[in-house]
Amino acid sequence: MKVKMILPALTEAISPHWRPIKYSLFPPLGLATLAAFFSEDDEVVIQDEHVETLDLDDEPDLVAIQVYITSAYRAYELADRYRQKGIYVVLGGLHVTSLPDEAAAHADTIFLGPGEDTWPKFIADWRSGHPEKIYKSRDRTLIGAPKIRRDLIKRHLYLVPNSIVVSRGCPHHCDFCYKESFFAGGKSFYTQAVDDALAEIEALPGRHLFFLDDHLFGNKTFAKALFEGMIGMGRVWQAAGTVYSVLQPDLLEKAVESGLRSLFVGFESLNPTNLRQQHKYHNLNRDYQAAIRRLHDMGVMINGSFVFGMDEDDENVFDSTVEWAVQQGIETATFHILTPYPDTALYRQMAAEGRITSDNWDLYDTRHVVYKPAKMSPEVLEAGYWRAYREFYRWNAIFQSVQTKTTWNDRLRHLIYAGGWKKFESIWDSIIRAEQVAKVRPLLESVLNGFGSLGVIPSAKRKQGLEDFSEKELDPKIVT
Ligand code: B12
Ligand code: SF4
Numbered sequence: 014m015k016v017k018m019i020l021p022a023l024t025e026a027i028s029p030h031w032r033p034i035k036y037s038l039f040p041p042l043g044l045a046t047l048a049a050f051f052s053e054d055d056e057v058v059i060q061d062e063h064v065e066t067l068d069l070d071d072e073p074d075l076v077a078i079q080v081y082i083t084s085a086y087r088a089y090e091l092a093d094r095y096r097q098k099g100i101y102v103v104l105g106g107l108h109v110t111s112l113p114d115e116a117a118a119h120a121d122t123i124f125l126g127p128g129e130d131t132w133p134k135f136i137a138d139w140r141s142g143h144p145e146k147i148y149k150s151r152d153r154t155l156i157g158a159p160k161i162r163r164d165l166i167k168r169h170l171y172l173v174p175n176s177i178v179v180s181r182g183c184p185h186h187c188d189f190c191y192k193e194s195f196f197a198g199g200k201s202f203y204t205q206a207v208d209d210a211l212a213e214i215e216a217l218p219g220r221h222l223f224f225l226d227d228h229l230f231g232n233k234t235f236a237k238a239l240f241e242g243m244i245g246m247g248r249v250w251q252a253a254g255t256v257y258s259v260l261q262p263d264l265l266e267k268a269v270e271s272g273l274r275s276l277f278v279g280f281e282s283l284n285p286t287n288l289r290q291q292h293k294y295h296n297l298n299r300d301y302q303a304a305i306r307r308l309h310d311m312g313v314m315i316n317g318s319f320v321f322g323m324d325e326d327d328e329n330v331f332d333s334t335v336e337w338a339v340q341q342g343i344e345t346a347t348f349h350i351l352t353p354y355p356d357t358a359l360y361r362q363m364a365a366e367g368r369i370t371s372d373n374w375d376l377y378d379t380r381h382v383v384y385k386p387a388k389m390s391p392e393v394l395e396a397g398y399w400r401a402y403r404e405f406y407r408w409n410a411i412f413q414s415v416q417t418k419t420t421w422n423d424r425l426r427h428l429i430y431a432g433g434w435k436k437f438e439s440i441w442d443s444i445i446r447a448e449q450v451a452k453v454r455p456l457l458e459s460v461l462n463g464f465g466s467l468g469v470i471p472s473a474k475r476k477q478g479l480e481d482f483s484e485k486e487l488d489p490k491i492v493t
Contacts, residue, residue: 014051014054014055014056014074014075014140015055015056015071015072015073015074015075016048016051016055016056016057016058016073016074016075016076016077017058017060017071017073017075017076017077018041018044018047018048018057018058018059018060018076018077018078018079019044019059019060019061019062019067019076019077019078019079019088019091020041020043020044020059020060020061020062020063020078020079020084021062021078021079021080021084021087021088021091022036022062022063022084022087023063023081023083023084023087023375023378033441033442033445033446034172034434034438034441034442034445034450036063036064037063037064037170037171037172037445037450038171038172038173038176038223039171039173039176039223039225040061040166040167040168040170040171040174040176041059041061041079041166042161042176042177042178042225043079043106043128044059044077044079045059045161045162045163045165045166046128046129046158046161046162047077047128047132048161048162048165049158049159049160049161049162050132050133050136050159051136057162057165058073058165059162059165059166061167061170062087064167064170064171065167065170067091069091069094069095072098072100073100074100074101075100075101075102075103075139076091076092076095076100076101076102076103077102077103077104077105078091078092078102078103078104078105079105079106080104080105080106080107080108080109080116081106081107081108082107082108082111082354082355082374082377083374083375083377083378085108085115085116085374086374086375088104088108088119089116089118089119092104092119092120093119096119096120096121101121101122101139101144102119102120102121103120103121103122103123103124103135104116104119104120104122104123104124105123105124105125105128105132106124107191107195108355108374109123109124109125110124110125110126110194110195110197110356111191111194111195111354111355111356111357112355112356113125113147117146117147121144121146122135122144122145122146122147122148123146123147123148124147124148124150125147125148125149125150125198126149126150126151126195126196126197126198126199127150127153127181127195127196128150129150129153129154129155129158130150130151130152130153130154131148131149131150132148134148135148149198150198150199151198151199152199153181153196153199153200153201153203154203155179155180155181155203155204155205155206155209156205156206156209158205160213161213163217168451169448169450169451170448170450170451171450171451172450172451172453172454172457173221173223173454174451175217175218175219175221175222175223176222176223176224176225177213177214177217177222177223177224177225178224178225178226179204179205179210179213179224179226179229179239180202180203180204180205180226180227180228180229180231180232180235181196181202181203181204181226181227182195182196182200182201182202182203182227183201183202183227183228183231184202184228184231184232185228185231185255185293185294185295186292187291187292187293188290188291188292188293188357188358188359188362189291189320189351189352189353189354189357189358189359190357191354191357192227193357193358194354194355194356194357202228202231202232204232204235207235207238207239207242208242210239210242211239211242211243214243214246214248215246219454219458220247220248220249220458221248221249221250221454221457221458221461222248222249222250222251222272223250223251223252224250224251224252224253225253226252226253227253228253228254228255228258229252229253229254230254230255230258230261230264230268231258233261233264236264236267236268237263237264237267239271240264240267240268240270240271240273241267241271242271243271243272244267244270244271246271246272247272248271248272249272249274249458249461249462250271250272250273250274251273251274251275251276251277251461252268252273252276252277253276253277253278253279254276254277254278255278255279255295255296256278256279256280256295256296256299256301256304257295257296257299259276259278259304259307259308260299260300260303260304260307265307265308265311265313266311269311269312269313273313274312274313274314274461274462274463275313275314275315275316275344275430275461276308276313276314276315276316277316277318277347278304278308278315278316278317278318279296279318280296280301280317280318280319281293281296281318281319281320282296282319282320282323282325282326283301283333283334283337284323284325284326284330285297285298286325287323287324287325287326290323290324290325291323291359292358301341302341305341305342305343309342309418309423312423312463314344314345314426314427314430314461315343315344315345316343316344316345316346316347317338317341317343317345317346317347318346318347318349319334319338319346319347319348319349319401320348320349320350320351321334321348321349321350321351321394321397321398321401322350322351322382322384322386322394323351324386324387324388325387325388326386326387326388326389326394327388327389328388328389328393328397330397331397331398331400331401331404332400332404334348334401335401335404335405335410338405338414339405339410339413339414340414340417341414341417342414342415342417342418342427343414344414344427344430344431345430345431345434345435346401346405348398348401348402348405349379349398350379350380350381350382350394350395350398351384351386352377352378352379352383353369353383353384354377363384368384368385369383369384370382370383370384370385370391371383380395380398381395382394382395402435406431406435406436408432408436411427411428411431411432412428414427414431415427415428415431422463422464423463425464426460426463426464429460430460430461433460
């Protein structure tokens with residue numbers, strides 16, 4: 014059977030704010046995960062509209078489309094088009110799970126929740142000619158799942174083809190997060206077996222890895238065993254973690270020893286009342302500065318995540334947040350406008366208060382205001398959000414932030430990393446257009462590693478006396 018799997022591009026793809034580099038980072042891991050359930054005789058193609066033009070003249074037997082909120086309209090358009098040709102179309106993913114009735118109007122079958130349990134059942138039903146209209150995930154496990162079909166990923170089109178998820182979900186329950194809705198009806202946090210995760214990592218070519226797990230550190234026993242297993246593999250990796258996980262004794266040390274060099278940290282708000290209102294309790298009473306110091310002392314760069322527009326935020330929040338982030342020497346920052354995703358506690362609360370102002374899903378991209386903020390106008394919130402990006406990434410601010418680093422090596426790394434992401438968009442665009450993005454990967458690895466592969470010893474090693482085995486292989490002289 015011929016199967017076409019599609020990750021549609023979000024509507025932003027045709028907007029002036031489109032940043033090709035952002036969408037040439039990660040391949041469609043969810044679809045490659047599902048592709049693994051087909052048999053060898055099946056002809057499976059994955060197309061990611063963010064990085065390639067879709068071939069829509071084909072006539073596969075089955076079309077499977079992944080739907081995020083910001084690509085929902087495009088996904089429906091594609092689904093309708095294939096269905097008009099009489100082709101069986103199935104839709105799944107986060108947005109389908111949030112709004113099944115909306116999605117069902119464009120599909121022969123829809124899927125709610127993660128696909129590892131429902132997808133193989135559907136394939137069997139479909140082959141036997143009796144597929145159901147809706148499949149709801151209940152049995153959550155990654156144990157025994159088949160190997161992801163990474164061979165279907167066009168690696169050369171991505172800067173980070175080695176993205177990986179070794180767990181699903183998160184142990185926390187923040188009001189604005191997608192996860193409560195997506196994992197409803199079953200477990201909402203579970204991991205692979207450590208050995209399976211290590212085998213998957215071992216099989217990935219190159220050095221660089223990016224863990225896309227919501228909370229890689231969420232299960233301490235698992236995380237510790239994973240990091241211990243990775244020591245000696247010569248990897249350089251990035252991931253996301255909470256402030257609390259950074260402050261945990263032991264865990265971060267193991268992570269750094271196994272190659273952690275940059276962490277996305279969800280600070281979200283500097284105001285404890287905001288955090289309490291969003292049930293982000295795990296950030297309350299945490300010493301943000303201590304977490305930052307700890308990461309920097311171990312040579313780990315920080316991508317700080319901040320959300321604007323919670324009910325305690327007024328027009329001062331933008332400048333104070335940026336000023337704080339710059340003073341802390343945070344290397345990169347990701348700002349978001351609070352977005353009440355459908356079927357979250359936040360959405361329900363705002364809908365009950367009559368505060369939702371738009372149901373145009375294209376605007377639910379964390380760059381637009383789709384609700385009535387409590388202490389400022391939507392215009393002030395949107396303008397403040399853009400100002401925060403501009404101010405944080407001004408050369409002046411970057412240089413000021415760089416000054417917080419104590420060694421020239423760390424300063425240079427900070428400068429290149431922060432500047433590289435936001436200051437050279439036109440260079441990125443040309444590289445991506447020429448399909449040469451993979452060639453930049455060694456530079457990314459080198460910068461992350463504190464120019465380790467260029468012969469300079471990363472500060473993680475200086476401070477902790479840690480040994481980087483990959484460097485030992487490259488150049489025995491630089492191992493201390
Ligand atoms: C990597 C990532 C990105 C990457 C690339 C995404 C990609 N190539 O798929 C980039 C950086 C481009 C990105 C951008 C954005 N992202 Co993003 N991203 C993620 C992240 C961290 C991981 C996604 C992932 O690979 N997961 C692992 C795989 C295995 O899981 P999966 O894709 O969900 O697939 C499983 C199921 O969903 C299901 N499934 C999925 N599709 C289908 C289809 C069928 C037919 C079936 C049966 C099952 C099924 O089965 C799969 C296996 O279980 C998630 C957080 C998360 N944990 O999901 C946020 C997340 C998806 N992003 C989000 C957002 C908001 C955005 C942005 C709007 C942010 C912004 N301000 O720019 C943009 C726009 C995205 C878009 N294209 O529309 C939200 C989505 C909210 C929503 N309701 O849709 C999330 C959940 C983050 C969050 N916590 O809020 N993102
Ligand atoms: S910690 Fe992050 S992933 Fe976990 S529930 Fe909160 S926002 Fe979602």
